[in-house]
Amino acid sequence: MAGTEISVPSEQFTKIKAPExxxxxxxxxxxxxxxxxxxxxxxxxxxxxxxxxxxxxxxPEREQEPLLTTEESEKHVLTLQTVHFSxxxxxxxxxxxxxxxxxxxxxxxxxxxxxxxxxxxxPCVTISLQEEVYSLQEMQVMELHVLEGGLAxxxxxxxxxxxxxxxxxxxxxxxxxxxDRLLAEGGFEPQAGEQLFxxxxxxxxxxxxxxxxxxxxxxxxxxxxxxxxxxxxxxxADSPKKPKKAKEVKRTFRCDSCMFTSSRISSFNRxxxxxxxxxxxxxxxxxxxxxxxxxxxxHVNTHTGTRPYKCGDCDMAFVxxxxxxxxxxxxxxxxxxxxxxxxxxxxxxASKLKRHIRSHTGERPFQCLLCSYASKDTYKLKRxxxxxxxxxxxxxxxxxxxxxxxxxxxxxxxxxxxxxxxKYQCPHCATVIARKSDLRVHLRNLHTYKATEMKCxxxxxxxxERYALIQHQKTHKNEKRFKCEHCSYACEQERHMTVHIRTHxxxxxxxxxxxxxxxxxxxxxxAHFKKYHDxxxxxxxxxxxxxxKGFSRWSNMQRHSVKCGAGPGKAAAxxxxxxxxxxxxxxxxxxxxxxxxxxxVSTVRLEQCPGEVVPVPYGGVAPxxxxxxx
DNA sequence: GGTCATCCCGCCCTCTGCTGGGATAAA
DNA sequence: ATTTATCCCAGCAGAGGGCGGGATGACC
Numbered sequence: 001m002a003g004t005e006i007s008v009p010s011e012q013f014t015k016i017k018a019p020e021x022x023x024x025x026x027x028x029x030x031x032x033x034x035x036x037x038x039x040x041x042x043x044x045x046x047x048x049x050x051x052x053x054x055x056x057x058x059x060p061e062r063e064q065e066p067l068l069t070t071e072e073s074e075k076h077v078l079t080l081q082t083v084h085f086s087x088x089x090x091x092x093x094x095x096x097x098x099x100x101x102x103x104x105x106x107x108x109x110x111x112x113x114x115x116x117x118x119x120x121x122x123p124c125v126t127i128s129l130q131e132e133v134y135s136l137q138e139m140q141v142m143e144l145h146v147l148e149g150g151l152a153x154x155x156x157x158x159x160x161x162x163x164x165x166x167x168x169x170x171x172x173x174x175x176x177x178x179x180d181r182l183l184a185e186g187g188f189e190p191q192a193g194e195q196l197f198x199x200x201x202x203x204x205x206x207x208x209x210x211x212x213x214x215x216x217x218x219x220x221x222x223x224x225x226x227x228x229x230x231x232x233x234x235x236x237a238d239s240p241k242k243p244k245k246a247k248e249v250k251r252t253f254r255c256d257s258c259m260f261t262s263s264r265i266s267s268f269n270r271x272x273x274x275x276x277x278x279x280x281x282x283x284x285x286x287x288x289x290x291x292x293x294x295x296x297x298x299h300v301n302t303h304t305g306t307r308p309y310k311c312g313d314c315d316m317a318f319v320x321x322x323x324x325x326x327x328x329x330x331x332x333x334x335x336x337x338x339x340x341x342x343x344x345x346x347x348x349x350a351s352k353l354k355r356h357i358r359s360h361t362g363e364r365p366f367q368c369l370l371c372s373y374a375s376k377d378t379y380k381l382k383r384x385x386x387x388x389x390x391x392x393x394x395x396x397x398x399x400x401x402x403x404x405x406x407x408x409x410x411x412x413x414x415x416x417x418x419x420x421x422x423k424y425q426c427p428h429c430a431t432v433i434a435r436k437s438d439l440r441v442h443l444r445n446l447h448t449y450k451a452t453e454m455k456c457x458x459x460x461x462x463x464x465e466r467y468a469l470i471q472h473q474k475t476h477k478n479e480k481r482f483k484c485e486h487c488s489y490a491c492e493q494e495r496h497m498t499v500h501i502r503t504h505x506x507x508x509x510x511x512x513x514x515x516x517x518x519x520x521x522x523x524x525x526x527a528h529f530k531k532y533h534d535x536x537x538x539x540x541x542x543x544x545x546x547x548x549k550g551f552s553r554w555s556n557m558q559r560h561s562v563k564c565g566a567g568p569g570k571a572a573a574x575x576x577x578x579x580x581x582x583x584x585x586x587x588x589x590x591x592x593x594x595x596x597x598x599x600x601v602s603t604v605r606l607e608q609c610p611g612e613v614v615p616v617p618y619g620g621v622a623p624x625x626x627x628x629x630x
Numbered sequence: 631g632g633t634c635a636t637c638c639c640g641c642c643c644t645c646t647g648c649t650g651g652g653a654t655a656a657a
Numbered sequence: 658a659t660t661t662a663t664c665c666c667a668g669c670a671g672a673g674g675g676c677g678g679g680a681t682g683a684c685c
Contacts, residue, residue, distance in 0.1 A: 260681090266631075267682065294633075295679070322636060323676070330675060345673090351638060352673070359672070373670090379641065380670070387669070401667095407644065408667060415666080431663095438664065440647080445663085 429467055 253268035254261045262268045281296040298319050301307065307317035309324040313332045318324045329335045329348040336346035338353040342360050347353045355377055358364070364374035366381040370388045375381035383405065386392070392402035394409040398417045403409040424439040425432050428447045433439045446467040453462035454469045463469040486504045502508065508518035510525040514533040519525040 298678070321634070404668065
């Protein structure tokens with residue numbers, strides 16, 4: 001894979017170093033004594049970094065339940081939930097005392113301590129630091145214990161606030177004094193009043209100029225389990241609530257290699273196998289190895305075709321029950337529990353909603369390493385990479401043309417190799433177009449209302465739609481709007497009138513350089529030159545289609561053919577022949593005029609070099625040395 | 631420890647729409 | 658002959674559907 005996922009939260013968790021590692025000079029001393037980072041994270045920072053999906057997935061039912069309890073005797077083990085402040089409220093101040101003390105204080109210096117967890121509050125806390133202070137390499141996993149104060153519930157606003165007895169407005173956290181104790185045997189027993197925080201360091205949005213610390217996975221043991229993913233709330237709402245054992249001290253088993261924690265040793269041990277490369281269970285059919293018997297069994301089922309979970313509404317069958325449930329939702333029940341809060345989209349699977357959310361946020365986590373393109377999912381990036389590799393995996397079975405996408409091949413086959421090619425009729429005119437997209441182009445070009453009027457080139461009419469203009473201009477097509485003021489002659493085109501006017505003025509602007517003969521039209525001069533001055537010119541012979549008699553002139557042959565009974569030629573019906581006949585007619589006219597002119601010329605100066613034919617502009621003067629006898 | 635249900639990631643597919651280049655007809 | 662307009666076509670990306678399969682929590 002050539003792409004890299006750039007917005008996935010870093011797996012690197014951090015330990016805030018001892019205070020001697022924190023250069024105080026890099027933090028600006030504020031008047032109130034709190035040290036402020038260079039700049040607070042932007043409103044969107046936290047969301048972009050949130051590793052658990054869309055925020056709206058946290059349903060209102062969760063917000064109405066206490067996340068923190070206030071029982072004094074209860075020992076709280078807190079795993080921090082995905083957190084960020086959407087406002088500029090998070091500041092961090094390392095204190096130069098024993099242990100690391102982290103101060104979270106409201107930017108405006110407000111008196112209220114901040115750890116908003118209730119409704120309306122973003123479920124994330126991000127702390128921006130200058131990279132010079134806490135570099136990624138300097139940070140490791142840490143535990144922070146609340147030294148002072150307890151947990152109080154701010155019931156009046158249904159918000160839950162960590163309040164501190166001695167330091168209102170400040171939440172002081174200190175590095176655990178005995179980490180080994182906490183980690184011993186995969187678990188720990190936090191002391192009364194302590195809280196456990198995990199701090200994650202991720203690069204900020206400013207290209208590495210700052211680091212965002214995300215305090216994550218706030219969770220009170222004994223509460224209803226809340227889905228870490230934002231997409232699971234719909235199913236969770238139906239899950240039965242577990243009996244609360246407030247007095248019971250629970251052990252948490254935490255993986256050293258990743259963030260995994262579990263209260264059950266069996267789950268923990270099973271998880272630890274995921275970090276092992278050992279795969280003792282081997283498929284006897286293909287020798288592929290698996291970590292667990294269950295995985296092996298499912299795999300073997302793919303060989304044997306064993307699909308024990310059959311759909312009652314169709315012929316599909318699946319290896320696992322989950323696949324059957326999902327299939328039934330897609331095909332039969334159409335139940336879509338995962339609903340987008342920003343539009344009407346709903347999906348069967350959480351991952352689909354997560355992918356859909358990117359169409360709202362514009363997030364493109366998958367960056368092409370060869371160009372600036374970034375994709376919203378892996379498949380699009382993979383497909384895009386074909387534009388760099390030139391790979392065309394889809395081949396037409398008929399003409400063997402190759403294509404980069406299957407859809408392109410499908411269109412190709414329909415348009416090129418199918419009998420019933422679909423056509424798209426324009427709703428505004430008679431045009432029929434092969435492709436829907438081309439019909440849209442047609443509509444855009446010809447039937448779109450234009451603010452500025454388009455004027456007819458023949459009259460004063462004006463139109464806002466191009467199609468109407470073109471239709472109107474066609475009405476001028478057979479209109480002989482150019483009328484001669486000297487006779488009754490009229491024509492459609494101005495250039496024809498220009499030539500006609502010369503018959504009244506006697507002008508002949510086209511002069512033969514070989515014999516100085518002048519002509520009113522250029523093509524007459526050309527015909528003359530070929531006939532009298534071009535030795536290589538072979539005159540056309542027009543043969544009678546019936547008797548074969550040859551004529552030098554097409555008109556003579558036609559007159560003969562009528563008498564001979566040959567009638568019009570066979571090919572006269574086709575447009576191409578019609579165009580040829582028009583050309584012949586022009587040539588006939590030229591020859592006829594040439595004949596008349598030739599009678600008047602007594603001398604043909606064949607000895608003169610043909611040279612260049614110089615047209616004389618209308619009303620102009622012939623070049624020096626060239627005489628006009630017309 | 632085994633099993634089941636669920637969650638979640640990843641892969642592949644289709645449908646859709648836009649764009650630009652080449653071919654062709656019309657002006 | 659040249660220019661302009663239109664059509665045809667392939668390339669490419671956005672969005673979403675469907676499924677395979679690994680990981681994990683809960684239960685027995």
